Amino acid sequence: MPTVRFHLNGAETEIEADPDRSLLDILRGQIGMTGPHFGCGAGECGACNVIIGDHAVPACDTPLWSVAGKDVTTIEGLGTIERPHPLQRAFITEQALQCGYCVSGILMSAAALLKRNSSPTSREVKEALDRNLCRCGSHNRMVRAVLRAAEEMAAG
Amino acid sequence: MNQQAPDPSPPKLPVSLAANPRLSSWLKFSSDGQVAVSPGKVEIGQGIVTALAQIAADELDIDLSRVQMVRASTTASPNEGVTSGSLSIQQSGRALRHACAEVRRIFLQQAAERLGVGVDALDVEDGTISGPGNVRTSYWELADDVSLDRDATPGVTPKAVTSRTLAGHSVQRVDIPDKVLGRPRFIHDQALPGMLHGRVLRPEDARARLLELREDGARAVAGLVAIVRDGSFTGVVSETEPGAELAVQALRKGATWSDGDLLPDEGDLPSFLKSQPAESTIIDKKTATSPGAAARTIRRQYTRPYIAHASIAPSCAMAQWEGDRIHVWTHSQGVYLLRADLALVLKLPVENITVEHMEGAGCYGHNAADDVALDAVLLAKAAGGRPVRVQWSRQGEMSDAPFGAAMAIEIEADLDAQGEIVGWRHAIWSNGHAARPGRAAQPALLAGFELANPFPRMISTNPPQANGGGGDRNSIPLYDFPSWQIESHRLTTMPIRTSALRTLGAQGNVFAIESFIDELAAERGEDPVAFRLRHLRDERAKDVIRAAATRARWKPEKQPGIGHGIGFARYKNTGAYCAAIAEIESAEEISVRKLTLAVDVGETINPDGVINQIEGGAIQATSWVLKERVRFDHRRITSTNWTEYPILRFSEVPDVEVEIIQRPDIDPVGAGEAAHGPVTAAIANAVFDALGVRVRHLPVTRDSIIAAMELTS
Ligand code: FES
Numbered sequence A: 001m002p003t004v005r006f007h008l009n010g011a012e013t014e015i016e017a018d019p020d021r022s023l024l025d026i027l028r029g030q031i032g033m034t035g036p037h038f039g040c041g042a043g044e045c046g047a048c049n050v051i052i053g054d055h056a057v058p059a060c061d062t063p064l065w066s067v068a069g070k071d072v073t074t075i076e077g078l079g080t081i082e083r084p085h086p087l088q089r090a091f092i093t094e095q096a097l098q099c100g101y102c103v104s105g106i107l108m109s110a111a112a113l114l115k116r117n118s119s120p121t122s123r124e125v126k127e128a129l130d131r132n133l134c135r136c137g138s139h140n141r142m143v144r145a146v147l148r149a150a151e152e153m154a155a156g
Numbered sequence B: 001m002n003q004q005a006p007d008p009s010p011p012k013l014p015v016s017l018a019a020n021p022r023l024s025s026w027l028k029f030s031s032d033g034q035v036a037v038s039p040g041k042v043e044i045g046q047g048i049v050t051a052l053a054q055i056a057a058d059e060l061d062i063d064l065s066r067v068q069m070v071r072a073s074t075t076a077s078p079n080e081g082v083t084s085g086s087l088s089i090q091q092s093g094r095a096l097r098h099a100c101a102e103v104r105r106i107f108l109q110q111a112a113e114r115l116g117v118g119v120d121a122l123d124v125e126d127g128t129i130s131g132p133g134n135v136r137t138s139y140w141e142l143a144d145d146v147s148l149d150r151d152a153t154p155g156v157t158p159k160a161v162t163s164r165t166l167a168g169h170s171v172q173r174v175d176i177p178d179k180v181l182g183r184p185r186f187i188h189d190q191a192l193p194g195m196l197h198g199r200v201l202r203p204e205d206a207r208a209r210l211l212e213l214r215e216d217g218a219r220a221v222a223g224l225v226a227i228v229r230d231g232s233f234t235g236v237v238s239e240t241e242p243g244a245e246l247a248v249q250a251l252r253k254g255a256t257w258s259d260g261d262l263l264p265d266e267g268d269l270p271s272f273l274k275s276q277p278a279e280s281t282i283i284d285k286k287t288a289t290s291p292g293a294a295a296r297t298i299r300r301q302y303t304r305p306y307i308a309h310a311s312i313a314p315s316c317a318m319a320q321w322e323g324d325r326i327h328v329w330t331h332s333q334g335v336y337l338l339r340a341d342l343a344l345v346l347k348l349p350v351e352n353i354t355v356e357h358m359e360g361a362g363c364y365g366h367n368a369a370d371d372v373a374l375d376a377v378l379l380a381k382a383a384g385g386r387p388v389r390v391q392w393s394r395q396g397e398m399s400d401a402p403f404g405a406a407m408a409i410e411i412e413a414d415l416d417a418q419g420e421i422v423g424w425r426h427a428i429w430s431n432g433h434a435a436r437p438g439r440a441a442q443p444a445l446l447a448g449f450e451l452a453n454p455f456p457r458m459i460s461t462n463p464p465q466a467n468g469g470g471g472d473r474n475s476i477p478l479y480d481f482p483s484w485q486i487e488s489h490r491l492t493t494m495p496i497r498t499s500a501l502r503t504l505g506a507q508g509n510v511f512a513i514e515s516f517i518d519e520l521a522a523e524r525g526e527d528p529v530a531f532r533l534r535h536l537r538d539e540r541a542k543d544v545i546r547a548a549a550t551r552a553r554w555k556p557e558k559q560p561g562i563g564h565g566i567g568f569a570r571y572k573n574t575g576a577y578c579a580a581i582a583e584i585e586s587a588e589e590i591s592v593r594k595l596t597l598a599v600d601v602g603e604t605i606n607p608d609g610v611i612n613q614i615e616g617g618a619i620q621a622t623s624w625v626l627k628e629r630v631r632f633d634h635r636r637i638t639s640t641n642w643t644e645y646p647i648l649r650f651s652e653v654p655d656v657e658v659e660i661i662q663r664p665d666i667d668p669v670g671a672g673e674a675a676h677g678p679v680t681a682a683i684a685n686a687v688f689d690a691l692g693v694r695v696r697h698l699p700v701t702r703d704s705i706i707a708a709m710e711l712t713s
């Protein structure tokens, strides 16, 4: 089996696997990192989103070989209970979810947005999250939470 | 105000507690300062666990952080049936409140004895019991001496509403931190030691039978452990998840299926629904004492399509055999009910089966959660005692899970010479809206219909009106029409599998009634809000309508391309009151810009939780109305992915404002299903306001508007 090397949540990572397998399979299966969720396996729902470089992408639609040498961030790398990301704090404050299955992917899309644009409008947030589906109808709270996080980050 | 009467005497136990009176099945105290609370209801993304924890903490006088909520399991939890129908707070909440009040008293009695003071002199603060002269002990100190292995007794009085400190306040949900940190909280994220992975192969054509299966392709896939076949049920077990995926793909290539059953014409659902054999029931009849003379009769027909649960996660379960005992992990809404059906299929006593709940993605009724559990159990038979995790595909989730039933609804109104309603007839044609497991002598689980010795396919039925009804839910008007007749025709054939989806028939019926009312008001040139208020007697109903109207500044000035509409219902006619006002914009497509809602759920335990649920329901309903419709041709379901079955996206979501009318003295009811009907009608009525066309067939799309325009012209 070929080896693929990349940075996962800041750590040097070496994976021996068929390079055509999806990043999601590798993360959830081989590595046991279950934050990115499986929703459709077809790049249609965003439940599996991770950040590669500066962009949020569906891990289910990303072959392992394509992340060689790149930085991959999953929800696990976004923050911890001791040091949550401002987005995670804001989602708690706004109680911005119902079931929360979609939320790890949504947080990654939002985090990628805030990297590019530190003070988005609510319209920009909605656009950035438009490829993420939420079946429970928690959208508006999530948008509010992203705006709150942006403000908090701006205030330092 | 016509508030509900307080609990009738003589005292009775709340229903759930009467069915599960053992206090120890609800509560366990430990000496380290924690209380384990075991409700029979489960978290399905509605925040119920937090609301129940609030109730327990309140009644016991302890800090919320001391409450550990236990997941439901058939080993120990009270059997509370199914978590559905917005009944969790009503049933579980009341039972828990009562149990906690009694347990508090038991502890106080024990403390009084130990401390040598009277019970009435004692106080509890965060579990510490203190009395005059600075004597003190605590639940935790007494935990080992107090046995809760006794039955609850009626007549305990829970705290007065005014002395509850937590209920009525927004608290943060206990499950949210894990979820935003991406911790493994869902069943999908669990890995049991030695776990294998299973996948099931199902036909694409509806109900096709498996004629032949060549296994060589699948056998060649690395990691394969077993291929299972029993009749038309077949699947694979593999060491790895990708291995299971590959093997099931190979198995698909090796499978030969019979022709499937013929599906109805999706483009003409009313003709199909009205031509099928059906069981007809008069749901309600009201006869006028002095009937007014009908000058004319207006008849309208409404339809709603099949709607998919389309949970964001495909259903998942794990199962492990040990000899003739089986342990199942599931996100089913009813662990005991699933167990009952598993027992029927496996022909095992229920004692041999343990069913344990784990959270899944948001659940809006009877989806595939139970089906996949049986799949896992059947595949695990070939796993030599190792646990097997089975997950459905997106395609399976969109085509094999039960759908919310399509409905055709016809309403006729007799109007007198002044245009006042003197007679009202409402008829519904629909499959039943309930085929849940655990309620019949035959199982309701999909694989059960596919075995070599199959069980008959369950035909959905409707719960009785006393339980809120099914296809007929919310079909009895709350308006004061002098006479009416409500009739329900439940199909006795079922080419497309249906079962409970949020609101059952209420969404369709409220859409029909509220659209028609709106039309009749418009015909008279009367304001639709005023018309409704004039025909309602219930002050709580009028209050939500007035509150929504005030908040939305009814009626905003007319602008080109913008429309406003209202919808109202009291869910199940006995639950939450909700009025919705929609503001829509008509351009290329219809978009909903804003929804303003007012709700009355009685006492609100966690107001922010209620707002969250109403908001979620309103947005989901908007998605149903603007986008959703299960697609099929004569052979198979074709809307098997998110492109073919689109749901509302972030950029399409309306602003939602929710106003809660607090009624602390009235028992709380659920909020999860209150908004769907009113929002549906409000949007349709707003479309009329903007365009002057009545769309009577859901979903409201460009096509349905054009069709409606053609019909009018
Ligand atoms: S699971 Fe990757 S986009 Fe849906």
Ligand code: FES
Residues within 6 Å of the ligand: A097, A098, A099, A100, A101, A102, A103, A133, A134, A135, A136, A137, A138, B045, B312, B361, B362
């Ligand atoms: S919160 Fe349930 S799918 Fe988004």
